[in-house]
Amino acid sequence: MSKYSKGNRVFAFEGEYKGKSGEVIDYQNIEFGMQKGCIVKLDEDSSTVCIPERDLEVENLNLEDINIEITNLKTQLKELAHQIPEKIAKEIPEHLAYLQEALKSKSKSEFLNEYHYISKELERTVNPDFVDSNISLKKLQHHGKNLPEL
Structure with a gap:
């Protein structure tokens, strides 16, 4: 069993994929020394690679990262404005x-x-694949799910 769950956002801080981030989609039984590997779908090019667990850490966004992802989404929405009803494009x-x-x-x-509101409206007005494949939304969702309950 891996210390990472499927769907976890991870960042490679060592090794061949140092500096790359992605989503854990599976586990690999090949052992790297004493640890197993995680199958990670990289954000950069959507390739699927096996990375030793010892080279990974959970991706934690700081406030600057959050702002960057939200800015990225706003830019993408401007590009898709012609596909979205005007009311939703403003909301x-x-x-x-x-x-x-x-x-x-x-x-x-x-x-x-x-x-939930943002993702459902984007699914409805753009297409479901946009939400499922959008890296910025995935990063924000992962970060938000890991917030502590108040």
Whole structure:
């Protein structure tokens, strides 16, 4: 059994994939010394690689990282504006700001409410694959799920 769960966001701080981040999608039985490997789908190019557990740590976003991911989402939404109803195109950036505030205040329930609204509206108006494959949304979701209950 791995110390990482499927769906965990991880960052490689050592080894061949140093500096890369991605999502754990499976485990590998090949042993690297005394530890097993994790199958990670890398953000950079969506390739799937096996990385020794000893080279990984859970990806933790700081406030600057959160701001970058929210800015990335806002940019993507501007590019998709022609696909989204005008009302939703105005509301989603507002809800991203609320999401950002929830993350700053570490309010897990507020975060989950805002994330749910944003992801459901994007699924409905853009397409379900956009939400499932969007790295910024995945990073924010992972960070928010790991907020402590208040």
